[in-house]
Amino acid sequence: MTDTHDTAELLHPDRNLAMELVRATEAAAIRAVPWIGKGDKNGADKAAVDAMRAFLSTVNFDGLIVIGEGEKDAAPMLFNGEHVGNGRGPSCDIAVDPIDGTSLTAAGRQNALSVIAVSDRGTMLDASSVFYMDKIVTAGAGAGVVDIDRPIGDNIRAYAKAVGKDVGDLRVAVLDRPRHEQLIADVRAAGAGTRLMLDGDVAGGINAARYESRIDMCVGIGGSPEGITTACAIKALGGFMQTRLAPRNDDERQKAIDAGLDVDRLYEADDLVAGDNTLFVATGVTDGGLVEGVRRRGPVIRTQSIVLRSRSGTIRTISADHLRSKWHLES
Numbered sequence: 456m457t458d459t460h461d462t463a464e465l466l467h468p469d470r471n472l473a474m475e476l477v478r479a480t481e482a483a484a485i486r487a488v489p490w491i492g493k494g495d496k497n498g499a500d501k502a503a504v505d506a507m508r509a510f511l512s513t514v515n516f517d518g519l520i521v522i523g524e525g526e527k528d529a530a531p532m533l534f535n536g537e538h539v540g541n542g543r544g545p546s547c548d549i550a551v552d553p554i555d556g557t558s559l560t561a562a563g564r565q566n567a568l569s570v571i572a573v574s575d576r577g578t579m580l581d582a583s584s585v586f587y588m589d590k591i592v593t594a595g596a597g598a599g600v601v602d603i604d605r606p607i608g609d610n611i612r613a614y615a616k617a618v619g620k621d622v623g624d625l626r627v628a629v630l631d632r633p634r635h636e637q638l639i640a641d642v643r644a645a646g647a648g649t650r651l652m653l654d655g656d657v658a659g660g661i662n663a664a665r666y667e668s669r670i671d672m673c674v675g676i677g678g679s680p681e682g683i684t685t686a687c688a689i690k691a692l693g694g695f696m697q698t699r700l701a702p703r704n705d706d707e708r709q710k711a712i713d714a715g716l717d718v719d720r721l722y723e724a725d726d727l728v729a730g731d732n733t734l735f736v737a738t739g740v741t742d743g744g745l746v747e748g749v750r751r752r753g754p755v756i757r758t759q760s761i762v763l764r765s766r767s768g769t770i771r772t773i774s775a776d777h778l779r780s781k782w783h784l785e786s
Contacts, residue, residue, distance in 0.1 A: 472516055472545065473734050473762050476571045477773060479510035480738035481758045483553045483569040485782055487740050488749050488756075492563030499560045503553035503569060503740075508532045508539065511551075515544035521579045522550035522572075522680040535583050548579035550684045554740055556655035566655040566743035571736045572687035578729040580683060580722070584714040587701040588682040592660040592673040594618070597695035603721065607638060607674060608645035614672060615647075622646040628659035628673040635675050642674075657737075658745045660685040664694025668744065676701050686727035688735035691763035692770070696724040735763040746772070754779050 486506035490499035504524060511518065518539040524532070533539070533551050549571065554560055556567035582588065591603045593614060600617045601610040607627075615622045627642045629635050631651040642649050650670055652659050656677035663673035682698050689696045700718045702708040711718050720726075738760040739746035747759040756777040763770055 472514070472547075472573070473736060473764060475514045475516075476573065476734065476736045477738070477760050477762060479507050479514070480569040480571055480736050480760060481775060481777070482510045483507040484738040484740045484749050484758055485756055485777065487554055487560055487567075487569070488751070491560055491741060491748075494561050496557035496561035500554055500557045504532050507551065507553045507569065507571075511539040512541065514540045516540040517542050517544065517546045517576075518549040518573070519547070519576065520551060521548045521581050522552075522583065522683050524551070524553075535581075546576040547573045548576055549573050550579065550680065550687065552657070552680065552684060555657045555681065555684075555737075556740070559654045560740055563741065564653060565741050565748075566652070566658050566745070567740035567748070568655065568658060568737045568743070568745065569740055570657060570684055571734075572684045572728075573734040573736075574687060574728050575730050575732050578732075579687075580727050581714070582679040582683060582700065582711075582716060582727075584710040584716065585679050585700045585702050585707055585718070587676050587703060588679040588698050589676045589701045590660065590674065590682055590685075590696065590698040592663040592685065592689065592694060592696045593671065594664050594666060595693045595695055597672075601672075601695070601697075603697040603699060607641045610674075611642065611645045611647045611672070618671070620671070623648075625671045626650050626669055628652055628656075628663060628670045629675045630654070630656055630659075630677055632675075638675055647671075655743075657681045657685050657688075658743055660696070661688045661692070661735075662744050664689050664692040664696075670744070683727050684735070686724045687733040687765075688763050689724045690728060690731070690733050691735055691765040691768065693768065694724070696727075698722045698727065731765055733763075733765040735761075737761050751779065756782060 483503035662668040741748040
């Protein structure tokens with residue numbers, strides 16, 4: 456007879472799966488190292504994709520990629536709808552981003568990550584028909600206090616009061632894009648400071664929900680895939696997140712409707728990823744506020760990763776040294 460506890464473990468992502476996924480993000484980050492600062496974001500992305508997929512193929516789970524590199528024809532590996540893993544163990548939905556911040560990697564800038572997020576099968580929203588998503592992310596104190604439909608100045612003042620800070624001490628992360636010129640101006644007019652991100656809004660959202668971070672809020676329009684991935688982390692951090700899909704044109708709006716999405720709906724973290732069982736794993740490619748990037752120290756390659764698990768509410772930072780001779784990296 457099978458023990459009920461054992462059965463439950465088979466049905467859900469567990470701590471052993473988390474450690475296996477870390478190996479996949481470590482591999483992707485390490486393989487991207489020769490491309491850092493070389494100006495070739497496609498080369499960096501391909502190296503990371505190949506490495507991540509090779510490691511995922513050995514993992515004991517049946518992972519269905521809901522958020523991947525794109526449709527099958529355009530992304531021969533890690534495409535939406537692909538199954539990864541060896542087919543044994545838990546059945547999971549999975550979001551992968553071998554490099555969140557390929558442009559950052561190519562330019563040698565900070566905050567590039569290799570990311571995997573996992574939830575139980577059938578719980579992850581497939582928003583791939585809409586490329587962009589408007590969002591607001593804070594720590595848990597934002598629940599019932601901020602609202603994506605309110606002016607950003609009102610949200611800043613309400614959140615500052617809720618967390619016992621002066622408005623002038625708040626820092627709001629926003630992607631540095633022309634579409635955000637007015638939003639950035641409004642944040643500053645309210646008296647808060649901005650942290651402008653060149654790319655990589657997954658890290659921005661996570662840092663907004665972390666109690667020790669200098670970022671208090673993350674707002675603006677970013678990628679829908681990144682939004683789903685961020686939601687897995689927010690659920691583990693006990694943070695607050697509201698989003699709304701932001702189709703670029705009528706054709707994309709219709710595609711969303713055809714896919715069963717509601718472009719007018721306000722989605723919170725539980726709507727993006729249902730249930731209480733998510734894993735979020737990220738390894739730094741370049742240095743950033745979330746984790747350090749890959750470092751080469753003589754015969755050793757050092758990586759730093761973060762693992763967030765919603766079921767246990769744990770946040771783990773994992774440092775690992777890898778023998779460089781095993782990776783055959785270019786100098």
